[in-house]
Amino acid sequence: MSQTLIAKTPQKPWKLTPKQLLPDLLGAIFTVAATFAIVALSPLKGKLGFALVLIFMAIITATAISWITRDRKAATNATTTVLVYIAAAFVIIPLASVLYEIVRLGANALSIGMFTTDMSQTASETELSEGGLLHAVIGTAYIVTFATIISTPIGILTALYIVEVKGRFAGPVRFFVQAMSGVPSIVAGLFIFAVWMVQLGNAYSGIAGALALTVLMIPTVARTSEEVLKLIPPDLREAGLALGATQWRTVAMVIIPAARSGLVTAVILGIARVVGETAPLLLTVGGADAINLNPTQGNMSAFPYHVWKNLLIGSPNAISRAWQGVFVLMVLVLIFFALARYLGAAKTGNRRSRKR
Amino acid sequence: MSQTLLEPKTTPTPRVITTEPRFTDKVFRAVVTSGGLVSFVLLGLIGFFLIYNGFEAIRNAGFGFITGFDWVDAIPEENQPASYGIGAMLYGTIVTGILAMLMGVPVAVGTALFLSYYAPEWLKKPMVVVVDVMAAIPSIVYGLWGYFVLMPHAEYWAKLIHKYFGFIPFFDMPAPVFTRSPFIAGLVLAIMITPIVTAIAREVFAQTPLERIQAAYALGATKWSMIKAVVFPYGRGGVVGGAMLGLGRALGETVAVYTVLNLVYDIKIEILLSAGGNVASMIVNKFGEADFVELQALMAAGFVLFLVTLMVNFLANTIINKTARE
Numbered sequence: 246m247s248q249t250l251i252a253k254t255p256q257k258p259w260k261l262t263p264k265q266l267l268p269d270l271l272g273a274i275f276t277v278a279a280t281f282a283i284v285a286l287s288p289l290k291g292k293l294g295f296a297l298v299l300i301f302m303a304i305i306t307a308t309a310i311s312w313i314t315r316d317r318k319a320a321t322n323a324t325t326t327v328l329v330y331i332a333a334a335f336v337i338i339p340l341a342s343v344l345y346e347i348v349r350l351g352a353n354a355l356s357i358g359m360f361t362t363d364m365s366q367t368a369s370e371t372e373l374s375e376g377g378l379l380h381a382v383i384g385t386a387y388i389v390t391f392a393t394i395i396s397t398p399i400g401i402l403t404a405l406y407i408v409e410v411k412g413r414f415a416g417p418v419r420f421f422v423q424a425m426s427g428v429p430s431i432v433a434g435l436f437i438f439a440v441w442m443v444q445l446g447n448a449y450s451g452i453a454g455a456l457a458l459t460v461l462m463i464p465t466v467a468r469t470s471e472e473v474l475k476l477i478p479p480d481l482r483e484a485g486l487a488l489g490a491t492q493w494r495t496v497a498m499v500i501i502p503a504a505r506s507g508l509v510t511a512v513i514l515g516i517a518r519v520v521g522e523t524a525p526l527l528l529t530v531g532g533a534d535a536i537n538l539n540p541t542q543g544n545m546s547a548f549p550y551h552v553w554k555n556l557l558i559g560s561p562n563a564i565s566r567a568w569q570g571v572f573v574l575m576v577l578v579l580i581f582f583a584l585a586r587y588l589g590a591a592k593t594g595n596r597r598s599r600k601r
Numbered sequence: 602m603s604q605t606l607l608e609p610k611t612t613p614t615p616r617v618i619t620t621e622p623r624f625t626d627k628v629f630r631a632v633v634t635s636g637g638l639v640s641f642v643l644l645g646l647i648g649f650f651l652i653y654n655g656f657e658a659i660r661n662a663g664f665g666f667i668t669g670f671d672w673v674d675a676i677p678e679e680n681q682p683a684s685y686g687i688g689a690m691l692y693g694t695i696v697t698g699i700l701a702m703l704m705g706v707p708v709a710v711g712t713a714l715f716l717s718y719y720a721p722e723w724l725k726k727p728m729v730v731v732v733d734v735m736a737a738i739p740s741i742v743y744g745l746w747g748y749f750v751l752m753p754h755a756e757y758w759a760k761l762i763h764k765y766f767g768f769i770p771f772f773d774m775p776a777p778v779f780t781r782s783p784f785i786a787g788l789v790l791a792i793m794i795t796p797i798v799t800a801i802a803r804e805v806f807a808q809t810p811l812e813r814i815q816a817a818y819a820l821g822a823t824k825w826s827m828i829k830a831v832v833f834p835y836g837r838g839g840v841v842g843g844a845m846l847g848l849g850r851a852l853g854e855t856v857a858v859y860t861v862l863n864l865v866y867d868i869k870i871e872i873l874l875s876a877g878g879n880v881a882s883m884i885v886n887k888f889g890e891a892d893f894v895e896l897q898a899l900m901a902a903g904f905v906l907f908l909v910t911l912m913v914n915f916l917a918n919t920i921i922n923k924t925a926r927e
Contacts, residue, residue, distance in 0.1 A: 293758070322823035329719050332711025333728065336799070339792045340735050343746045350749075402636025410633050414641070420918060422640050427846065427914035428907065429853025430740075431881040432647065435903040439650040443896075460647070463640055492622070493629035521739020524855035527885055549741050549856075556745060556860065564749075571742050582737045586730075 268314055272306045279306075303327050344575075351572025354565045359573075365535035369555050369563040378570055380536045381551035384451060385577075387540040388530070388547055389520055391455035392462050397512050399459075400466025404511075407467075408474040409496055419471070426464035433460040434525030441529070449531025451540030454547065457525035466515040473507030474500065510588045517581035521574055523549035548574045648907060655901030658685055658894070666901060667691065672866050672887070674895060685898035687905060689866045693783065693878020694852055694906075697862070700787025700872065701794055701851040706844045709795045713802035718824060718832075736796035744860040747789040752861060755785045759873045773871050781863035783877035789857050794847030801846060805839025805924060806832055838924035845917035853910045855881035880906045 280299045283289065289298060304327050311323035359377035367376030403422060407415045437457040441447050477500055485495030501508070531544030532554060546554075552570040555563040622630070652659075659666050662685055669686015716728055759779040766772045809832050817827040833840075858879045864886060865876035884899050884906075891899060 293754075293761075318823055318826060322825040325825040325828075326719065329711045329715045332708045333715040333720070335708045336712045336728075336735070336795060337731055339751075340731055340738075342750060343738060343742065346746055346750050347742070399636055399639045402633050403640055405633045406637025410630055410637070412630075412634050412637065414634075414638065418637050418641055420915075420922075421644055423918045424911055424914045425640050425644055427849045427853070427910055427917075428644075428647065429855065429881055429910055431853065431855040431884055432651070432903050432907045432910070435884065435900060436647040436650055439654045439900055440646070443654055444650070460643060463643070467640065491626045491629075493625045496629070517737055521741060523739070523741040523744075524881065524885060528888060549739065552741055552745065553856070556748075567745060571745055574739065575742060578737055578739060579734070582734065586733075 268310050272310045276302045276306045300331055303331075347568070347572050347575050350565070350568040351575075354569035355572065359569060363534060363536045364551075369558045369566060370560045371562060373562060373565055373569070376566075378548070378551055378566075378573065380533060380546045381548045381570065382573075383536055383538065384530070384533075384545045384547040384550070385520065387451045387545065388454045388458060388526070389516055391452060391540060392458035392519055393512060393516060395455065396459045396462040396466055396515060400463050400511065400515065401470050401508060403463070403467035404470030404474050405496065407471050409492070409500065422464050422467045425460075426468060428460065428464075429524075430461055430522050431524040431528075433457050434528035436460065437525070438528045448542070449529065449544050450542055451530060451537070451545040454526045454530035454545065455540070457529045458519040458522060461522060461525070462515040462519045465518045466511050469511035469514050470504075470508055473504050473511060476507070477503050506588045510585045513581050513585040513588070517578055517585065520581065521549055521578055523553055526550050527553065548577075644911075648904065648911075651900050651904035651907060655897050655899075655904050658898035658901040659904075662686060662898075666898075667905065670866055670868065672883070672898075674892070683894055683898075685895070685901075687880055687883070687902050689868050690864070690878040690880045690883045690902070691905070691909075692868050693862075693864075694880050694909075696872065697783050697786045697790055697858065697877060697879060698848050698851040700783060701790030702844055702848055703791075704787060705791030705794045705847060706798055706840075708791070709798035709843075709847070710802050710840055712795070712799045713806055714828065714832075716799075716803055717806040718828065732796045732799050735792070736800070740793065740854060740857040743789055743793055744857040747785070747857060748860040751789065752780055752785055755788055756780055759784055763873055770870060771872050774873060775871065776874065778875040779873060781861055781875045781877075783862065783872045783874075786858050786862040786877060786879070787872070789861050790851040790854060793854065793857060794850050797850060798840075798843045798847040801843030801921060802836065802840050805836040805843070805921075809835045836924070838920050842917045842920035842924065845913055845920065849910045849913040849917060852913065853881055853906060854879075855885055858882045859885055 276299070279302050280295065283298050283302070284295050287294075289295075304324055307323040307327045308320045312320035354373055356373065356377075358374065360379055360382065362375075362377035363380035364376045364378070365380070369376075403418065406412055407419050407422075412418075434457045437453055437460070441453045441456060442449075447453065481499050481503055482495060485499040486492070490498070526547050526549055530547060530550060532550045533544040533546045537543050537545045548570055552567045552574065555567040555570065661683075662669060665686050667686070668688045669684065670689045671684045671686055673681070673684045675681060675683035712728075712732065716725060716732075720728060756779045759782060762784075763772050763774050763779075767774065813831045813835075814827060817831050822830065859882040862877045862879055862882060863875045864878060864883055866878070867876065869876050880902055884902055887895060887899060
């Protein structure tokens with residue numbers, strides 16, 4: 246009774262045959278060859294000249310081939326295709342350059358000592374073997390922790406208000422949170438300076454910096470949490486209510502646990518958003534070279550402030566310190582970023598498997 | 602047995618059915634509502650405190666605060682009053698913002714098209730990560746990179762532009778200083794706004810109805826004809842809104858602009874010249890040694906910046922929300 250199933254190898258009639266691919270291949274070869282020839286023969290020199298000629302030749306060749314083999318419409322299509330690919334390349338180039346330079350200039354400035362000492366005994370101009378950025382590590386840890394503690398509940402409550410309670414102001418609140426995420430960071434700093442220092446008469450402190458960052462962090466947390474809560478299937482909500490639970494019990498026992506990883510992602514995205522913020526800290530924390538363990542009193546430093554200060558000093562060693570600081574800052578940001586993506590991916594993975 | 606059944610039962614009072622929420626729910630709703638209104642209140646407070654502290658400066662200068670070019674401290678010995686005007690800075694902010702849009706938006710829209718319709722499957726994910734990482738990089742990093750890495754290159758590009766297009770007034774050059782110009786600031790800002798514009802454009806493009814796309818292809822359209830006939834008409838509002846959102850970011854950027862722009866209290870139309878303005882950078886620049894009166898003027902400048910960015914953002918979000926709903 247055994248049956249042999251002869252499965253046909255799947256056909257792809259829409260696939261381009263080698264003969265159809267040939268013009269494109271020849272075109273690509275021609276483009277590169279012509280570029281080399283033109284750069285060699287003409288006064289255009291260097292990377293810039295090469296890039297410009299390459300772009301120009303690529304557009305010309307692709308358009309010409311399509312025009313000859315097909316028609317004008319196809320030629321337009323070919324031109325825009327090349328342009329779209331170039332646009333995508335333009336996005337990659339700056340990012341690659343930023344990351345490359347941070348690694349190149351920041352990595353050789355790294356040392357173990359930078360995490361064990363501060364700058365209180367060291368001038369920025371001295372060799373990098375002395376001094377470190379422990380004060381900045383501690384400052385950033387304090388400031389970001391406080392900002393997170395304040396903005397997480399507010400952000401999540403805002404999202405709950407929009408998605409769960411659906412109060413009278415849900416629409417306007419949503420709109421204003423959107424607008425708030427566009428508030429320039431310097432304005433947040435000025436606002437805290439106006440309230441906390443000018444009106445209430447406090448001095449520079451880590452808390453003031455944390456409050457300024459809170460203004461920037463709330464919208465990020467709120468908007469991401471809102472997206473996450475919207476993804477919770479309404480069946481869960483209805484099931485909770487059908488069992489006789491109050492809305493409070495449904496949210497606390499069903500919705501929040503179901504959305505937990507997403508909410509954590511929202512908070513991490515918020516942290517990643519503010520950890521590198523410089524402008525508000527320039528107006529609120531005062532900056533310091535020594536370790537300050539008291540966030541409520543006294544000037545404090547932070548990574549961005551440390552980088553900024555050394556950048557303004559401008560001597561070669563100070564600039565190396567700035568790159569060193571940027572390197573550590575970028576590592577921090579990328580860790581938070583990767584964490585948020587990992588948790589986000591885990592969440593969507595779950596959703597997909599649930600659907601199946 | 603049967604008797605008990607026949608006995609008239611006292612009917613229990615019917616359960617009270619009410620929409621009145623339980624006490625815990627009332628508390629819950631009150632807490633959530635107050636939490637939700639925080640951002641509402643906060644936005645109002647920002648505006649209030651900035652104008653409250655800066656009112657004096659605006660009252661003294663009148664409309665000249667917006668149009669004036671000077672930023673001069675009072676000199677009591679020479680009996681000269683302070684004169685604060687942010688006209689030049691405001692102009693410079695708008696110029697760099699527009700330059701950033703001109704350079705950033707086409708690239709961003711191209712990238713969004715690439716991600717939506719051109720990229721092969723294996724390239725999509727890494728490309729999205731690239732754009733997201735770009736958005737996550739702090740502005741101080743862009744500032745440092747822009748100053749030390751981009752500027753030497755951009756200076757050379759600016760010289761070339763001046764050499765070949767110098768006859769256009771914008772590219773003219775009164776003095777041969779090409780560093781820290783609005784052009785370079787615009788370039789850095791363009792890189793910084795690209796991710797957000799890309800994200801919004803991609804979101805909008807994704808909502809294009811599939812059957813229209815397929816219909817266009819079925820009628821024999823090329824990819825570009827399809828995009829022109831279907832995707833752009835549907836996504837136009839979203840792209841415009843995304844671009845404006847990017848503009849809002851560019852107008853409020855502080856640190857990255859500070860490092861790559863030379864602040865000059867004058868209006869210059871030559872964008873390649875090392876002279877520009879930016880309200881946010883000026884606030885940081887003047888903040889350190891400001892006395893009380895100047896501080897008030899800085900608060901007023903912050904208020905103007907807040908108002909401008911808020912309006913741009915409102916407009917952008919309204920356009921995007923409208924497009925998204927349709």
